[in-house]
Amino acid sequence: MPVIAWGPTAFIIDKVEVVEPPSFSSGRAVFRTATPVVMKSSGRDEAGVRTTRQAWCLPGEAEWDVYVEGNLRRKAESLGLDQDLSLDAVTWVGPKRSFMVSSTNGRGGKKPGACVEVAVSGAPRTLVALHSWGLGQANSAGMGWIGL
Template sequence: MRLRVTISTRAREIPWDQVQAPGRGVFYEALERQDPQLGATIHANGWGPHGIAPFGHSAPTFPTPKRQEGKYVAGGTGTVEFGSPIPEIITALAKDFTTIPVLDWGGTALKVEKTTVVDPPAFASGRGRFRTINPITVKAEATRTPEGRVIRGKHLLPGEPGFDVALQHSIRRKCETFGHGSDVQLEGITWIGPKRSFAVTGHGHWGKKLGAPIEVEVSGPPAALQALWSTGIGGSTASGFGWVVA
């Protein structure tokens, strides 16, 4: 399930370090106003057995302005989307965004014009093709040395050795988080886009992550595929990574 927010702005561009990063804060501020207990629980513990943040979001997009090299252009009417398979989250966001006139997107004022709840596709065939509009990032699993020392897994880019294994693991963990089991399979990676880095924030930290948009084919129970469509795929979806084109 997604909440599509129609927005408008007089700004002509959004600074690159504010394209994705503000979404996480906008999400938690909305929950704090509408369902503070739910927001505090998610912020502290995540969701489900793996403690994953149970939501994702897009960057604001504006179809009218012409692209300009080196700039993330804005202006006129556009959209920004938030998604989660947890209905209470979407309900809280929808209520909040209908009571505030403007979203503060890292200093860019986005006027809220309307909100629309969008249900996921049925995925009745048990297969889905997901293309991300934002870069995707995944992290390899941690390993142990013979002495028992834990070596943290490194972040992997699409096309690097081990990426498909790490993405398969990430997809299964996400489906387990929402109670859909682990019977989900990455069938293939059909496209890899250009590498890009975006700023991320969370738990008092700021930094940049590098990734690349991709298209993948996944098979599994329809409800599991709907959860992936709702939150995005890969890691750091709460920071806007891995958002799937509707």
């Protein structure tokens, strides 16, 4: 396709170059995102009472590591790959950014996130797939894309 139409914007494609992902043969990867990672948390307070349905969390907040690790395992499960993954460390966090998004009720809202660098351990094939998929939620909307 020489032209890709994305909403009102037309992208003219001159050349496509395949970029092979790293092999991650050691079973360890360091992923640094080029776009912010967005992640929902449980929406529960310290007493375990649910206070909201739309509880966005940021790196460094109590539930972020647990929910990102669970998200990575669900992605591996969806692809039929080894789910034995661990988020070993968050080694860098960029500034918080919020993005306006549309919604079905027409009012829209904001999704907060931050670019991150994380160390992850798992099966090499699973790490290769995650490198292409991204971290966190809303990857198809451009969130949590991993840089080269």
